[in-house]
Structures are given as C-alpha cells and as structure tokens.
Amino acid sequence: MSVPATARKLKKEDLSCVFDQLRASHRVIGPKIEGGVIVLADIDVHDIPAGFEDRQxxxxxxxxxxxRPEIFSFSAGPDSFKRFLHPPVSEMFTFRRSRTSMTITxxxxxxKPLAFIGIRACDLSAMKLYDRIxxxxxxxxxxxxxxxxxAFIIAVNCCRPGDNCFCSSMGTGPEVKDGYDIVLTELRDSFLVESGTVRxxxxxxxxxxxxATGIDVDEKAERTGACIRAMKKSIRAEELPGLIYRNPDHPHWADIAERDLxxxxxxxxxxxxxxxxxxxxxxLSQVSFKPPGLSGVRVRKWDSCFSRNFGRxxxxxxxxxxxxxxxxxMSHKLAYAIEQFGLPGCVGCGRCITWCPAGIDITVEAEALKDAR
Amino acid sequence: MKRPRIGIFKFTSCDGCQLSVLNLEEELLDLVGLFQVAFFREATDRPLRGHLDIALVEGSISTGWQRSHVVEVRERTRYLVTIGACATSGGLQALRNWTSIEDYKKSVYPSPGMIETLPCSTPISDHVYVDYELWGCPVGSDELSETLASFLLDKRPGIPGYSLCMECKRKGTPCLLIAGSAPCLGPVTRAGCGVLCPSLERPCYGCFGPREGANIDALLNVFRKKGLSPHECSLLLDKMNTYSYRKARSREGRL
Structure with a gap:
C-alpha cells in the first residue's frame, strides 16, 4: 500500500517525548486507572494503563x-472529552443587583489549552457533533x-474493540478518519504517526x-480490519432513522420502561x-435587606432527559x-439528531450499555423494535 | 423589608437536623440577621406566639400530642418545610409500621404500660399540607441554606431531585454498582449528599430517600441477579426512609 505523505514511525519508548513537547504549553489529558476504572485525567506517560484490558x-x-503487547489495548471508560470541553459543572457569570442596577460579569x-491523548474514533465523531451544536x-x-x-488532539486507532463497542456499524470507527492533529496506530514495535493539521x-x-514503509501501512490496515472483525455488537444503521419513526407505539418501549431505572x-x-x-x-450571606440587594453566581450542571424536573x-x-x-x-440518539444536526446522536462507543446498572443495551433494544408488534 | 419570622420545630427525631441548622456556621449568623427566629427550642426558650412566615419541621409524628401540635404549627405558618428523613419520610422509627408496636414496647421498656405512642410513625405530609420537603439523614446544609435563600428571593430552590448517580458521574466517582458489584441504592435515591458515601467507596444506603419515580423493583432485580436474597434486598430499603421506599415501591410498580 502507498505511504501517506505525513506518515512516520515513532518508537514506543519515545511516546514520552510527545508528552515533553506538549506539557509546557498544554494541560495533558489522557487515560488513567482510578478506583479500578479507566478515567480521563491529567496524566504523564507512565499513567497510561499499558498492559490492562477492560472486560465490559x-x-x-x-x-x-x-x-496483549500493545500499550493501548484498553478501550473507553466512562469518561470522554465531554468532561473537559463541556464540564460537568461550570460557572457562567456572577451577578450583583442593587436597588438601582444589575451587573453581570x-x-x-x-x-492552559487542553491536549487529549488517546482519544478514539467514536469520540472524535462525538466531538464533531458537539462542534455542530x-x-x-x-x-x-x-x-x-x-x-x-x-485543544490539541492526539487520536489512537483502536487495535481491540471494547466488549460493548459497535462503532463499525455506526460508521464512526474504529479507524480515525479526521478531526485530529496527530493520529497514532500502534504497530508491533512502534507507532505509525500521521498528522492531520499544520500544528x-x-x-x-x-x-x-x-x-514509514508500505509494510507499516499494510499493518495498520490489517489491525483495523482485525478490530472490525472482533467487534461483537452492531446496530443496523442503514435502517435509521426510519426504524424509530415507524415505531413510536411499539410495545417494546413499555418492556424497556419496566427495567429502566x-x-x-x-x-x-x-x-x-x-x-x-x-x-x-x-x-444567605449574599442577600441584604438594608440596603436591598443580592449577588450570586449562575452555574451550569449536566442534566438529563431522564430527570423529571429537567422536563418540568x-x-x-x-x-x-x-x-x-x-x-x-433513544429516539434522539438514533433518529432526531440526524435531522437536527445531520449526524447520528450515537457514535457506537457502548458506554451507555456498560454503565447502565440495569444493563439496558441500545443495540438489543433497537433490534427488538424490528420485531412484529 | 420586615424580617420574616422563622420557627424551627421538632417531633420524633434525634435532633440531628436541627443541629444541621446550627452547623450552618458562618451562614447561621446571616440566617439570624435575615430572619427573626421566633421559635427554636434547640437554641432559645422563647415560647411559640403569633404567625410564622416559614417553619422548618424536624421529626416524624408518632404520638397523639404531636398529631395535634403539627396542625397548630401548620395553622400558624405560611410555608412549612420538612427537614430530614424523619419529618419527610417517617424516619428509622417507622420500622415499627411493619410490625407490632406492642412487641417493641415490651422488648425495650420494663413497664410498657407507661408508654403513650401511636402504632405508626409517619411523615409530616401524612398529617398536614407540606410546601417543601428536604431529605437527608441529616438534612444537607447546602440544600437548607439554598431553600432559605430561595424563600427570601421568592424563587424555586435549586434542588434537582434526580438520582445520586447524576452527582456521582459529574464528580467522576467510579461506579460501585458496576465496577464493584456493590448493592448501591444510588439509582433510586435523591442526589443531595454530595456523593458522601460513594466517594469513600461505600455504596449509597439511601439516606436521601427515593427520588420521584424511582423504579425500585427494577433495581432490586439487579441486586437479585448479583446474588442478594429478597430478604437482603428489603433490608437495604428498611432504614431511615423505609416508609418512603416501601410506598414508592408499591406506587411505581409499572410505568
């Protein structure tokens, strides 16, 4: 296979040099084990959970x-870039009101700007959706x-799918196609590195x-192919959004509601x-009667369509x-987002399946909607 | 503006929620500056007179006297707010609702004939109209001061009422139920504690009570699959919010 113009090879032990280059100018965010879970946090190269694999x-x-010999043989944990680019809690402005005026600051x-290390194809698709929104x-x-x-983005091509991944069927992975500054593909003895931007x-x-040689590029293709073949889950994306629009009254919704927490x-x-x-x-300390006035802060927090007060x-x-x-x-993920933003609201990362205490599996539920009522 | 009159009342309880008021620390001084404290047995001897703009009520109703006294408090009060698991949910003492009070009396007191009590311990809302309920064992200080400030500003308190999981995920606390297989009540319990137990690797035991619409049976099914017996499952619910969890269980069966 022909070698892309930007492709080079980085020795595995030289991954630390990437950190050295970024650290002065960026806050480096990447995968790390905390409490038995791979989370995203400020990391150094030795924090990367090399040699660990998740069972989901x-x-x-x-x-x-x-x-497995790879450094990046683990897949996504509960965190994504969202924790950093759309923080769970963020202060928007402070306000101060007196008898005569209202000030908003x-x-x-x-x-420091953020640098993400080890971001996967699914999450880059999600970031593309975030950019739209x-x-x-x-x-x-x-x-x-x-x-x-x-934000500086160093993506990684997945060499092994997570047990709940279905990006291949959603067309969002496992190979990183765009939206990166640098993409790494882990080969036997080195990383194939490609740049996607000037920086x-x-x-x-x-x-x-x-x-890099043609052999390296072939190995990348082989590894991507192996990852796709190893993926256990799928959604028939070609039937979306119609499958959802045709079935608003399908009895299966009630079946899910029984299990849904x-x-x-x-x-x-x-x-x-x-x-x-x-x-x-x-x-209380910001309220005053004499003279009448108050001050405070507007805070934004993640919420959810499952929260009753959110839609109240x-x-x-x-x-x-x-x-x-x-x-x-589910309809927003698999149907409405396509109309709203031109992209599906599901990128096939499988997080909702893993982190659902009731084990509700969006791929199984979508499939059940196909059954006769 | 005239300072609103506040009263703080106690029925059957451990006083811990009133202590949470005293534990507001620097904000306590603000409270005293902004409100006229008309009744607070824990802090002053002043008798109850006149009308109140807001009453904070701790404790459950478990005697006949309390049943009539809470009606009197309600009649004097513009906004009645319950504070904590006892007032909002009947408290730990509501465990007697599922058994015989006579057996309890005999096992605890040498002369049970002296004890005057109702067979059930019930939340304030079973007796009078309640304007707002604050959960927790004890009540959360932040939620308390947010409610009082909101009362002054005539706005809805910023208390979301969703599951504890929402707070856990925001904080990035590893999920004890999924990564640790622990029987955590987080999915059916109200947020508000600031993820106190899960951040110390202890599963939630539900001191903030069932959130609105909690699908408790579905969570117990998850626990059953993890190997808990039905008895172990109900023990998880039978704590300071036993009355509310059991009520929620029968109400939210199927939706």
Missing amino acids: AAGSYSLIRSD PSGREE FLEGPVKDNTYASLRSN GQDLLARLALEE ECGNCTQVCPTCFCNATYDLVR VHGGNFRPSRRARYRQW
Whole structure:
C-alpha cells in the first residue's frame, strides 16, 4: 500500500517525548486507572494503563492484566472529552443587583489549552457533533468555544474493540478518519504517526521519527480490519432513522420502561448527550435587606432527559411516563439528531450499555423494535 | 423589608437536623440577621406566639400530642418545610409500621404500660399540607441554606431531585454498582449528599430517600441477579426512609 505523505514511525519508548513537547504549553489529558476504572485525567506517560484490558458487559466493568503487547489495548471508560470541553459543572457569570442596577460579569477561565491523548474514533465523531451544536448552531457556546479552540488532539486507532463497542456499524470507527492533529496506530514495535493539521505536523517535526514503509501501512490496515472483525455488537444503521419513526407505539418501549431505572447514567457517560441545567446560586450571606440587594453566581450542571424536573413545565413533565422518557432519549440518539444536526446522536462507543446498572443495551433494544408488534 | 419570622420545630427525631441548622456556621449568623427566629427550642426558650412566615419541621409524628401540635404549627405558618428523613419520610422509627408496636414496647421498656405512642410513625405530609420537603439523614446544609435563600428571593430552590448517580458521574466517582458489584441504592435515591458515601467507596444506603419515580423493583432485580436474597434486598430499603421506599415501591410498580 502507498505511504501517506505525513506518515512516520515513532518508537514506543519515545511516546514520552510527545508528552515533553506538549506539557509546557498544554494541560495533558489522557487515560488513567482510578478506583479500578479507566478515567480521563491529567496524566504523564507512565499513567497510561499499558498492559490492562477492560472486560465490559451490559451493566458491568472490570480491569484485568492483558496478555496483549500493545500499550493501548484498553478501550473507553466512562469518561470522554465531554468532561473537559463541556464540564460537568461550570460557572457562567456572577451577578450583583442593587436597588438601582444589575451587573453581570462573565466568568473567565485562565487555563492552559487542553491536549487529549488517546482519544478514539467514536469520540472524535462525538466531538464533531458537539462542534455542530455548540459552535456552528444559531447560538455559540462560549465555554465550549474557548475550551475547544486550542485543544490539541492526539487520536489512537483502536487495535481491540471494547466488549460493548459497535462503532463499525455506526460508521464512526474504529479507524480515525479526521478531526485530529496527530493520529497514532500502534504497530508491533512502534507507532505509525500521521498528522492531520499544520500544528500536528509542527509537533511531529520536533520528534525523532523514522520513515514509514508500505509494510507499516499494510499493518495498520490489517489491525483495523482485525478490530472490525472482533467487534461483537452492531446496530443496523442503514435502517435509521426510519426504524424509530415507524415505531413510536411499539410495545417494546413499555418492556424497556419496566427495567429502566431512570438514573440518568447513560446520559452522563454518553459523549453526545449535552443537556444541562442552570442554577442561580445565592448564599444567605449574599442577600441584604438594608440596603436591598443580592449577588450570586449562575452555574451550569449536566442534566438529563431522564430527570423529571429537567422536563418540568407548568403542570408537570411533558413526558409523564418512563416509557416516554426512554423513547425520547433513544429516539434522539438514533433518529432526531440526524435531522437536527445531520449526524447520528450515537457514535457506537457502548458506554451507555456498560454503565447502565440495569444493563439496558441500545443495540438489543433497537433490534427488538424490528420485531412484529 | 420586615424580617420574616422563622420557627424551627421538632417531633420524633434525634435532633440531628436541627443541629444541621446550627452547623450552618458562618451562614447561621446571616440566617439570624435575615430572619427573626421566633421559635427554636434547640437554641432559645422563647415560647411559640403569633404567625410564622416559614417553619422548618424536624421529626416524624408518632404520638397523639404531636398529631395535634403539627396542625397548630401548620395553622400558624405560611410555608412549612420538612427537614430530614424523619419529618419527610417517617424516619428509622417507622420500622415499627411493619410490625407490632406492642412487641417493641415490651422488648425495650420494663413497664410498657407507661408508654403513650401511636402504632405508626409517619411523615409530616401524612398529617398536614407540606410546601417543601428536604431529605437527608441529616438534612444537607447546602440544600437548607439554598431553600432559605430561595424563600427570601421568592424563587424555586435549586434542588434537582434526580438520582445520586447524576452527582456521582459529574464528580467522576467510579461506579460501585458496576465496577464493584456493590448493592448501591444510588439509582433510586435523591442526589443531595454530595456523593458522601460513594466517594469513600461505600455504596449509597439511601439516606436521601427515593427520588420521584424511582423504579425500585427494577433495581432490586439487579441486586437479585448479583446474588442478594429478597430478604437482603428489603433490608437495604428498611432504614431511615423505609416508609418512603416501601410506598414508592408499591406506587411505581409499572410505568
């Protein structure tokens, strides 16, 4: 196979040089083990859970020592870039009201730009959706825009799918196609590195790299192929969104509602769920009667369509049953998002399956909608 | 503006929620500055007189006297707010609702004839209209001060009422139920504690009570699959919010 112009090879032990290059200018975020789970956090190269593999099933997760040689033989944990680009809790502005005036001061953030290491194809697709929503929509989200604009992205091609992954069927992975500054493919003895942007190219220029050959590029294709073949789950994406639109009254929705805990875990770990609620927080110490006035802060927190108060309007929640709320979530993922944003709201990462205490599996539930009523 | 009059009342309880009021620390001074404390047995001897703008009520109703006294408190009060598991849910003492009070009396007191009590311990809302309920054992200080500030500002308190899982995920606490296979009540329990137990690797035992719409049977089915017996499952629910969990279980069976 022909070698792409930007492709080079990085020795595995030189991965630390990437960190060295980024650390001065960026906050480096990557995978790390905490409490028996791979999370995303500020890391150094030795924090990467090399030699670990996750065992995931519907509603279960554990880590084991891997007998595979790769550094990146683990797959996604509950966290995604969302924790950093759309933070779980963020201060939007402070306000101060007196008898005569109201002052609003936007909350600034003075943080180093973020660098993500080890981000996978599914999450890059989710980020593309976030860009549509938060940057390219009618209203630009300042928090996301400021965190996203300088974020440096080092993606990794998956060599082994997670047990609940189905990106291949959603067309979002496992091979990283775009949206990266640098992409790594782990080969037998080195990384094949490719840059996707000028700044990615600049970073690669500062590393000690070797020439890549056709054999390396073939190995990359082989490994991607093996990953696709090993993927156990799938959704028939070609039937979306019609499958959802044809079945709003399918009895299976009630079946799901019986098992559904409505805890919201799926929405919190989903890298495309973006719902949030704002709170105006005023401490008792910020209220004054003489002279009359108050001050406080508007805070934004992740919320969920499963939360009754999130959809509460005058008279109650407009989706009064669990069945209706679950259907809304899954329909948004698999159907409405396509119309809204031109991309599916599901990227096949499988997080909602793993982190659902009741083990509700979106691939199985979607398949059940095909059955005769 | 005239300072609103606040009363703090106690029925059957351990006083811990009133202590949470005293534990507001620096905010306690703000509270005293912003409200006129008209009744608070834990802190002053002042008798109950006149009308109240807001009453914080701790404790469950478990005697005949309490049953009539809570009606009197309600009649004097514009906004009645229950604080904590006893007032909101009947408390630990509601365990007697599922058995015979006579057996309990005999096993605890040498002369049970002296004890005047109702056969059941019930939340305040079983007796009078309650404007707002704060959960927790004890009540959360942040939720308490948010509620009082919201009362002053005439806004809805910023208390979401969703599951504890939402707070756990926001904090990035590893899931004890999924990664640790522990019987954690988080999915059916209200957020509000700031993930106190799970962040110390202890599964949630439900001191903030069942959230609205909690699908308790579905969670117990998950626990059953993990090997718990039906008896072990109900023991998990039979704590300070036993009355509410059992009520929620019968109400939310199928939806």
